[in-house]
Every structure is written in structure tokens, then in C-alpha cells.
Amino acid sequence: MMRLACFMAAALFGFAVHAETSPQAQDMAWQKAAAKFAPERKAILDKVAKGVAAGPFRPDWASLQGYRSPGWYDDAKFGIFVHWGVYSVPAFGSEWYSRNMYQQGTKEFAHHVATYGPQSRFGYKDFVPMFKAEHFDPDAWATLFREAGAKYVVPVAEHHDGFAMYDSKLSDWTAVKKGPKRDVIGLLAKAIRGQGMHFGVSSHRAEHDWFFDGGRRFDSDVNDPANAELYGPAVAHLSKHDEILSDDWTYVSQAWLDDWLARTAELVGDYHPDLIYFDWWIGHPTFRNTLPDFLSYYYNDGAKRDGVVVNYKLGDLPEGAGTLDIERGQLTGIHPTHWQTDTSISNESWGYIEHDTYKSPTFIIHLLVDVVSKNGNLMLNVGPRADGTIPQAAQDTLRSVGAWLKTNGEAIYGSKPWRTFGEGPTEVKGGMFQDTKTKPYTPEDFRFTTGHGKLYAIELGWPKGNDVTVHSIQPTDKVTKVERLADGGTVAFTQDAKGLHLRLPSHPVGSDAYVYRITLANPIKASP
CATH class of the missing domain: 2.60.40.1180 (Golgi alpha-mannosidase II)
Incomplete structure (x- = not known):
């Protein structure tokens, strides 16, 4: 029945799915490639089971809704997000280049063929040796972020592309083993904490289940079983709109969910992040039985320290089980519990792309002030170049924001909302992807x-x-x-x-x- 449903969904959306490339077969090819990590994966999952049993949070939604964001986070108000990975090498389109270069008809597909040749000869994997990060200086990054007035920093530990920026025991496609050959996350954790800021990570691993599915529809290196460990199952993503999970028939195996849980728990066990930011696809129904185990494990681990934060989007978690994040958006009034918005300092992309433009310090300061008045935090993203340098325009804006906060931070850090968030003629548009649609104040x-x-x-x-x-x-x-x-x-x-x-x-x-x-x-x- 599951296979029939996948075929019917594929027909509905016009995808050509054949028996030899069914989602189950594609997933099995990935499972075969990932089998060599089975002992390490089992050891981590056993550790998760022990952490879940330790309490105080149980792996059920009633218990998890007792979560409250910790005081350090509520008081912080301003954080830095960092999108940096292999996708900064082509520096074209956006950080979704890894997906879009395999999506026929996109500008990224055309650019890739014209610049690098057909995807059968030069695939995403071939960018990895070009990702050298030769000028990456974690201490310089940490100094810049502290000067910007940030109280926490959240680099992407793994984006949708499946390349781990940390020393994972569950993959050969990591920044330690390939590319930079450095533990980027470990180095940043040390540098950021060394300058008095809290350290978090972002995980976009969930979406990797289907992220390279475009490469299944034509002659590309995604179809080579030798590349299955990097490209993942690459099962057909059967949804009209990525953001509508209720209409998503994408196949997700239990093996993938177990691997997701192990990889995410690995980040907790090895780096002890104070915050984990999840992208939207953890809201897919298949994650509902796995998420409680992870949240229980992570919250129990955080209870031994100053408390931890899980940022989630849309309705991915029941209200109260984490901290709501509104991507590139705002609220129209004071929210009863703490929340966050995240946006990028650049206008076109989260990751670095050539010829991008940057938001002004005034825009960012006004956004920060509005969000804080409504009981929220702002997490501002920066996209470094492939060599590890941060564009000067971004640095200048960050330092300008920091200068304002140095003078006026008394009204921001550790503050609480008043009986009303504000007044004036300018109306803020509420919801996701609305932050640039508000008229100037x-x-x-x-x-x-x-x-x-x-x-x-x-x-x-x-x-x-x-x-x-x-x-x-x-x-x-x-x-x-x-x-x-x-x-x-x-x-x-x-x-x-x-x-x-x-x-x-x-x-x-x-x-x-x-x-x-x-x-x-x-x-x-x-x-x-």
C-alpha cells in the first residue's frame, strides 16, 4: 500500500518514478552506504535511551510542553546565525544551490552546466575539495560577533546538502575528513564561548532525505551508488509546496529517522550546544514519534546546565514544547512566551553569493527594537565566503549595530515588554517572510x-x-x-x-x- 501510494502521488505531481528507482530502493542504497557506521550509531542511540530515562523530561508531549526558555536566552535578545558550507564555493543563487543545480529549468541548473559542465561529470561532491576555508579564523569571527553585540552564535552544523561541518563519527563527508579538514563547529564552540557568548548549532539534516531528488530525473552523479553516502536517499519529494507538510507524501524510512536521531544527539554529546535550531521539515508527520525522544534527551541534558533552547518553525512542535521561530518575519503584538525571528544580513541568500546586497544598520536596529518590544529575540545571519572571510559590508553593518547596542543596550538586554509594545502610524506585517515588507518607520x-x-x-x-x-x-x-x-x-x-x-x-x-x-x-x- 505504501508503494502504491508513492506511485499515485508521483503521478499526481508529474514525477517519473520507476520500480528500480522507487523511494524504498533509493533509501536502501543509502542504508547500504551508511551500514558501516552501524556500531557507532547504535552506541549513540543507546546513550539517548539512557538520557531519556534519566528525566526530568519524559518523551511525551505533555511532559515536553513543560519546557520554558532559559533566562540567559530570554535576556540575550540578539544572536548571530552563520550559514557556511560547501554551497559557498559556487556562490550562486543561494545556499540551496546543492538542490537547485539538479533541478532542471532553474537558473542554478543552467549556470552549473555552463560553468562546470554536466552534472554527470561534475556534481555537488566535486565542490568539496574546493572548499578549503584557507582564511577561516574562528577567533576573528568570535571577536566580530562580540563587537556586534551578540550574546549567542549559531553556526549551521549540517545544511540540507548532507556535509557535516563537525567531526561526525557517522559520516565520511565531514569538514574534518574532507575539504577544510578542520572541526569547524568545535573550533567555533571554543572561540565563541571563550569570548563570553553562548554557543548553539543549526541542523537541517531532516530535509536531506529528499534534497537531491532532482538528480534522479536525468543523468547525474546522484544516481551513482558510490555517492549515496553524501547524497542520501534522494527520494522523490512529493509535495506541491515545501512549506505545506499536510500535503506531503515523501517517503521517510525508520532507518532514516534513527540516523537523524543519532546524528542530532551526536551534536549534543560532543559539543553540548546551548541552542539547537531546526528547519521546517521536522514537522513532517513521520518525525512525530522520534522528536519526543530527542527533545527529552536534550532537555534532560540541558537541565544539568543553565538550560537549553530548541527553535522550531511553523507548527512543527506543539505549542510550549520549544521556542517558536518566525523566519524573516515579525509579530503584530506581544507574544505571551519568548520567541525569535531570524533573518539574513544579506538580501538574496543565507549563504554567501557573489553580488549580494546588504541590509542597513538602521533596518536591523529597527527590526531588533520591534522584536524585543514584543518579547522576542533577533538572530541575524551572516554568510562567509568559501575561504572563511566575512564580506566587509557585512562586517561594517555588524559593527554599526554593535556600536548602537553599546550605547543603548540598557534598553534591550535583559528587558521585558511593557503593557503595550509601542505606538505610531507604521503597521508591521505579521508572519513569515514579511520583515522587508514593513514601510520605513x-x-x-x-x-x-x-x-x-x-x-x-x-x-x-x-x-x-x-x-x-x-x-x-x-x-x-x-x-x-x-x-x-x-x-x-x-x-x-x-x-x-x-x-x-x-x-x-x-x-x-x-x-x-x-x-x-x-x-x-x-x-x-x-x-x-
Whole structure:
């Protein structure tokens, strides 16, 4: 019945699936290639079973929904995401080059054939020796990220392409054994923690089950069993839209789920990440029986330390079982539990591509302020070049953000939302992939945070005149003092039914967003 369903789904979406290349047969070819790692895989899975049994989290959703994001993460507010891997070698299209170079009709397919030749002669595997990372300096990266004001850093440990950036015992296709021949994740963990930041990893391994399926439809190196360990099962991805999992008939074997669990647990056991970010495909129904085991194992391990974080997208986990991440998006109001948005400092891609453009410091600072006012964190992505250097435009923007945070971080780090997130005419579009669709903010747009017994009003533009009114602050709030964080100067003010009226200098004091520290006679009440 399963095989018949796969054939019917394939016919529905116009895929040519033949008996000799059925999903089960493709998966078996991968299982054969991965069989040599069976002892190591079993040892890790046995360790998971012991960790699950140790408690306090059980491998069931009722128990896992007792999870709460730890205080260090709630207070951090700003983190750095890093997409770096073999896909930075072609530096074309996006970090999905590994998939799209096998998707006939795409610009990546055409570019690949024109630049490197047919995929039967030069496949994705052939980029691996070109990924030398000769200028990779983990200490320099960590210094830059600390200067940017980040409190945690999350490099991609394995992207959809199946190349592990760490020293995996379950694969020969790792950055230790091939390419850079260095434990990228291990080196970054040491450097980042050495500069006082928390360290996490991102795993996109789940999607690798089908990521190279385009190579099955024509003469390519994906069809060579000798390459099965890198390319994975490459089973047909039978969904009209990647993001709609309820309409996904993609075949997933138990062997693949066991391997996913072992590889993800391996990251926990060897690197003890404070955070793990999962991409969207862990929401596929077949993962529902495997995820609780991993989450229980990871949360139990984190309970021995300062607590850990799992970021998930969409409805991949039941509410409360992890920390919601809204990719390239925002919320329209204060969320009752802590959440996160992630976006890239570059406009076209998460991984490095040539001729990409970069967001301005003002854009990023405004996004950070809006997200924090709504009980969230911002994780900002950077895509280094294949040689390990970070583009100067990205470095400049990061340092500008860091300079703003050095002056105004009192209103951001460790803050809590106020009774309202903000005010002003600019409406934020809620949901995924909406962060660049919000119109530029105006001097009438304010965001609020609380902390240190103070209320912070953050103005997202400098007014043309000397007077500005904050309407959300009413006479009953009894303001006693207003100060500028930028220079410590006091601000003259009056209060009436229309709000708090501030008298400002003729010229901007500071840049990008202007923070007023407000002292109230009554105790501050944070929300939630």
C-alpha cells in the first residue's frame, strides 16, 4: 500500500518514478552506504535511551510542553546565525544551490552546466575539495560577533546538502575528513564561548532525505551508488509546496529517522550546544514519534546546565514544547512566551553569493527594537565566503549595530515588554517572510521596553521639530525624569491627557533609534 501510494502521488505531481528507482530502493542504497557506521550509531542511540530515562523530561508531549526558555536566552535578545558550507564555493543563487543545480529549468541548473559542465561529470561532491576555508579564523569571527553585540552564535552544523561541518563519527563527508579538514563547529564552540557568548548549532539534516531528488530525473552523479553516502536517499519529494507538510507524501524510512536521531544527539554529546535550531521539515508527520525522544534527551541534558533552547518553525512542535521561530518575519503584538525571528544580513541568500546586497544598520536596529518590544529575540545571519572571510559590508553593518547596542543596550538586554509594545502610524506585517515588507518607520513610531526599574521609549526616527509626544504614557504613569541614553542628558517634559511631551534638541543625539530612559513614580509593570 505504501508503494502504491508513492506511485499515485508521483503521478499526481508529474514525477517519473520507476520500480528500480522507487523511494524504498533509493533509501536502501543509502542504508547500504551508511551500514558501516552501524556500531557507532547504535552506541549513540543507546546513550539517548539512557538520557531519556534519566528525566526530568519524559518523551511525551505533555511532559515536553513543560519546557520554558532559559533566562540567559530570554535576556540575550540578539544572536548571530552563520550559514557556511560547501554551497559557498559556487556562490550562486543561494545556499540551496546543492538542490537547485539538479533541478532542471532553474537558473542554478543552467549556470552549473555552463560553468562546470554536466552534472554527470561534475556534481555537488566535486565542490568539496574546493572548499578549503584557507582564511577561516574562528577567533576573528568570535571577536566580530562580540563587537556586534551578540550574546549567542549559531553556526549551521549540517545544511540540507548532507556535509557535516563537525567531526561526525557517522559520516565520511565531514569538514574534518574532507575539504577544510578542520572541526569547524568545535573550533567555533571554543572561540565563541571563550569570548563570553553562548554557543548553539543549526541542523537541517531532516530535509536531506529528499534534497537531491532532482538528480534522479536525468543523468547525474546522484544516481551513482558510490555517492549515496553524501547524497542520501534522494527520494522523490512529493509535495506541491515545501512549506505545506499536510500535503506531503515523501517517503521517510525508520532507518532514516534513527540516523537523524543519532546524528542530532551526536551534536549534543560532543559539543553540548546551548541552542539547537531546526528547519521546517521536522514537522513532517513521520518525525512525530522520534522528536519526543530527542527533545527529552536534550532537555534532560540541558537541565544539568543553565538550560537549553530548541527553535522550531511553523507548527512543527506543539505549542510550549520549544521556542517558536518566525523566519524573516515579525509579530503584530506581544507574544505571551519568548520567541525569535531570524533573518539574513544579506538580501538574496543565507549563504554567501557573489553580488549580494546588504541590509542597513538602521533596518536591523529597527527590526531588533520591534522584536524585543514584543518579547522576542533577533538572530541575524551572516554568510562567509568559501575561504572563511566575512564580506566587509557585512562586517561594517555588524559593527554599526554593535556600536548602537553599546550605547543603548540598557534598553534591550535583559528587558521585558511593557503593557503595550509601542505606538505610531507604521503597521508591521505579521508572519513569515514579511520583515522587508514593513514601510520605513517614522519619528512618530515608538517601541517600549522595561528593565532596571525604568521604562524605555525608543523613537524610530528623529523629528523635524523640537517637540514630540508619546501618547501611550499617561498622567497616571507619573513621570518624574526623562534622560537620553545616547549622551546621558536630561530631557524637558510635560504631561497631560494627550501623553508625555518631550522637548528635544534641534539636531539628533545618537543615531538610528533614540532611547529615552523614563523614571516613573509608580512601580513598572512588565508584560507578560
